[in-house]
Amino acid sequence: MSKGLIVQKFGGSSVANVERIQNVARRVADYKRKGYDLVVVVSALGDTTDELIELAHKINTEPSEREMDMLLSTGEQISVALLAMAIHKLGFEAISFTGAQVGIITDTAHTRARIIRINTEKIKEELKKGRIVIVAGFQGVTLNQDITTLGRGGSDLTAVALSKELCADECEIYTDVDGIYTTDPRIEPKARKIKEITFDEMLEMASLGAQVMQARSIEVAKKFNVAIHVRSSFSTNRGTMIIQEVKRMENVVVSAVTLNKNESKVTICDVPDKPGIAAKIFGQLAESGVNVDMIVQNVSHTRHTDISFTVSKSDLNKALKVTRAVGKAIGAGEVLQDEDIARVSIVGVGMKSHPGVAAKMFQVLAQNKINIEMISTSDISISCIIQKKFAENAVRALHDKFGLAK
């Protein structure tokens, strides 16, 4: 009798070399020995994907997306075969499959395909034989048999989607950190590992710069209510459960403090205060593929106003170019840039029902003599743009005042 079905996903760093593959094999075998059915999703070895991309670009700087998928999908195929061999070595039965072989059917949007459905018969059949099933992450196949990939973080998506389709009892995402923390422990040593966090909080944290999981996989997990256990492949400690609803003490309003130092601020001065101007600026930015994050428009006392927004550092030059061109066309003034900013945010579903959280945040920053340049709020998060040099201080102060420390 099976104790239940666990889907386990191991990222590239967990299978970066022979020793680590053997380590993963031992962990999988331990679970099998305990009586679980196992479906294991694996990413490409270490930097394989980046190396293949580099090779492709040497041949063609704009490679066909179909051929990129053909190329990159080999990375995970190598991983699953090697992991199967490592598990066999430990005396357990295992069988590897590509995304195509287990019927992970996607649309035709190469390099960022979406899963349409999964034919789980093959996996179920092999599980019934008592085998550990190993599935190549990050990849699928179109109805026309073309190989597709699911985009960055795609292996997480494979694991979540398989968990849903197979009604798995648990979906474990193995990574190189041992869970989600109340803030980055490198900044605040008193940071605590969070036992349970909601999908919404995790989504918010992902969009605010926490890099443990891609937002897309969490969205899918939320949609189908697939509980995720984020944990380390280098220890057996329990990690963090990402779930629908968390039962917490009433007074917990903030769950985590996040920091993102990867953004820059752009300000267009003296923008004519007429309807349609903002649409023009941000329409042009969107067309150029620039992802704008926070936007602040000051209340206008004259007929002119200042508009500020943040973009990721890698988009700054493109954003400046577009903004200057639009600014000129609409008769705006100077375009200013500021790279020395940081975004510090507090996240927590509790703040929905607790008024005064924003005020408390501003107060903590003021007490620490930290000036706030921009503010943005959502249902379950509040972000402030501050000077970069105050970033770590701000994180520690907020972490302390909202009672997150150990």
Place this chain on the structure above:
Amino acid sequence: MSKGLIVQKFGGSSVANVERIQNVARRVADYKRKGYDLVVVVSALGDTTDELIELAHKINTEPSEREMDMLLSTGEQISVALLAMAIHKLGFEAISFTGAQVGIITDTAHTRARIIRINTEKIKEELKKGRIVIVAGFQGVTLNQDITTLGRGGSDLTAVALSKELCADECEIYTDVDGIYTTDPRIEPKARKIKEITFDEMLEMASLGAQVMQARSIEVAKKFNVAIHVRSSFSTNRGTMIIQEVKRMENVVVSAVTLNKNESKVTICDVPDKPGIAAKIFGQLAESGVNVDMIVQNVSHTRHTDISFTVSKSDLNKALKVTRAVGKAIGAGEVLQDEDIARVSIVGVGMKSHPGVAAKMFQVLAQNKINIEMISTSDISISCIIQKKFAENAVRALHDKFGLAK
């Protein structure tokens, strides 16, 4: 209007690095520009296959054959994607496929699968669209969707089988030599490139040590009468055509001289001359996986006889071990070994209808004071085992006396 369909196969050395892949792309594009339809079969880049095998053996010294196929088939998949990108760069339409995608259906004998059939609809469809079709060599898929590989030289087999199924006008095998020579030009500078050679002669040469093509692909080409053009990927010179029947001058009896220095001789002395003894010796060798090549049993004047045979050097130790054990069991004498031997052979369909060819060969060797240790003949070849130190001399003398020089 298409000028015809050409299947081109490029081996691993032809696509060993970015420059060579680009070189192959230019050649393919040239043919397309001239108006040909093209199906291109590619092997794995350079030493990729050997590197993957090494990686697998670090994890499991006896890897599952199914998982080996899963692993090794990625090598060709990488090649086809990169070649497609390189061809796109030149402005031509191309599309790559795995063996599974084009429906190269095989049996389930992993690592040495046999092709059962090929579903050519997909290839024909893409050719109709004017695209260059690139197919991963060496691989296929079972009816159960498991990936298989076709064994050493499998990409040649893919090319020959596709040529047959698609009724190609020509099957070109690109390699690092520019054709089949009357003998190894490194030994005899007067060696000539052969314009046309029969399947039977080529098969004989392959089994006698010529390494241009694997015997298996030639057998299939012969069975389905697929003409093969062996040529160099580094020049545009015509190479050698391998065909069913060659129209030659009546006096051409010998087509080529081959040399194999990779064998060793084993002799069991004083074998009791009773029925069933040879069967016992060679049965045991076969069971141990030792491939025996030539066998000579001297005519017996007493009740005892000597039996000699040759094996490839890599099998020598195993062969000695088995032979000593069997020798002891049947009451034979000493087991001797000789590693300093060479096999020199003459090949030619002409010798069927020309008596005295063997006598002439022995005479040439005698004139050069070269002692013959063993003789073996087939319909279209004669081989002599001689002392290794005379090997090159023997090749040059035979090449000269049978009129093969430039």
